[in-house]
Amino acid sequence: MDLDDAYDNVGYIPDAAAYEPRWRDAAEAFRQRMSLADRARLGLMYGHGTRQAMDLFLPDQQPVGLTVFVHGGYWRRFDRSLFSHFATGFLAHGQAVMLPSYDLVPRVRICDIARQVAQAITVAAHEVAGPVRLVGHSAGGHLVARMLAPGMLEDDVHRRIAQAMPISPVSDLRPLLETRMNADFRLDADEAEAESPVFQPKPDMPVTVWVGADEKPVFLDQARWLAEAWNCGHVVQPKRHHFDVIDDLLDPQSEMVRTLMRD
Template identity: 50%
Template sequence: MTDLDDAYANMAYAPGGPHYPALWAETAAAFRGAALAAGMAQLDLPYGPGERQRLDLFEPQGRRRGLVICFHGGYWMHLDGKGWSHLARGPLAEGWAVALPSYAQCPEQRISGITRQMVQAVEVLHRRLGGPIRICGQVGGGHLAARMLCPGVLAPETRAAIEKVVAISPLADLAPLMRTSMNAALQLDAQEAVAESPIHCPPPEVPVHVWVGARERPVFLEQARGLAAAWHCPLTIEPERHHFNVIEGLEGPSPLLEALLG
């Protein structure tokens, strides 16, 4: 393991880290079941031709205020949208629909290809539900959320529907990842690392809020500070939150949910 491998490792440095994926899967499955029984869920909707180009859509009861699109984490290599179903609970309670897309992962797909898949998902959702749209995501999902605001990524009419983006523990500068063992799967080269790094995009006009846990690995604090500085946007370093529980605020009333929906 290289020094950078250790710097970007999270499981061993967060209390209970290895248990979170299974806990998320169990909690998410229970939430999906309850939402489906209540007629509030449409599962595995296709947004493209690929096997993993599917999304789950949760609709609030009553009038819809808008749409939240949430991109999952996992370094573009692991997890899927279904592992985050329960994070729809907070926006749903506030009257927002929530979409959780999955995507083909590295090494089957390059990061630039994953970005294009998320563009497809956002475009399909905009045609289906309209706006306004709020977008969030964590780690690789935070990268994808920010990428949606880079020039020329989305169609102009779709970008115009986006009111806000919250990038949680985002990977905004991909160059360091080329020096980790993850790059055997990510297949980043210097050109793609620059092109896919939000930190190299001009500050968007759409409001952005960068969010990170105070107890995360130092590189994630550096990445968050770097994007906030480059885009001249607010940065919240949430006390006592680590890499895995930093997203829990999306489940109910919290400063994080207020940052996304407020």
């Protein structure tokens, strides 16, 4: 198998190049609306680097909890500003929604990114009371899954996690050792295993692994491996590929959003 091709999503999704500008425009319009309503706290620093910042969006009532959305991009691309509008479905359920940016490889390693996301969640959890729900897409799905490992989050924050949803996650990093992307990741065999959620203990909170039925076979495998390792929920959503699988986060009544909102 050519693993570079196997893990290439852009090369097989029709009109893939249109997704980034579409996300950017929708996210910018969303931030403007939320800012005008005084429901956006943008660029909150959780660390010392310029990318160690987060946006917090507030519902139109006292928040009943915190939902965190972690973006993907193979740990190499993107930031929170592309994905602001994906807070929509959660806000309708009374959630405060936090989206963090983080430093990218090769400037840092994947393990450093995981620590940064943990710090962002900790800071946000100290700002917003109530249950914490974690959702992430692709590399963000990996990072959300890593948050459930013992010691990644402070005990008091870990205990507050009510639901977690890795969407199209990379759960076993070992295949990436054989890709050209590893020039940026700089993974060796030990680190690839250490940063792979499939080797973590089964979490002590509800988890649903979500993936699109039209995704490439390796992403179907990665989702299944994690669901089997953790004996947790596993949804293969029909007629969704790697980029549009997150569209249902926009709909408060979608199965995806309602699953994450379960008590």
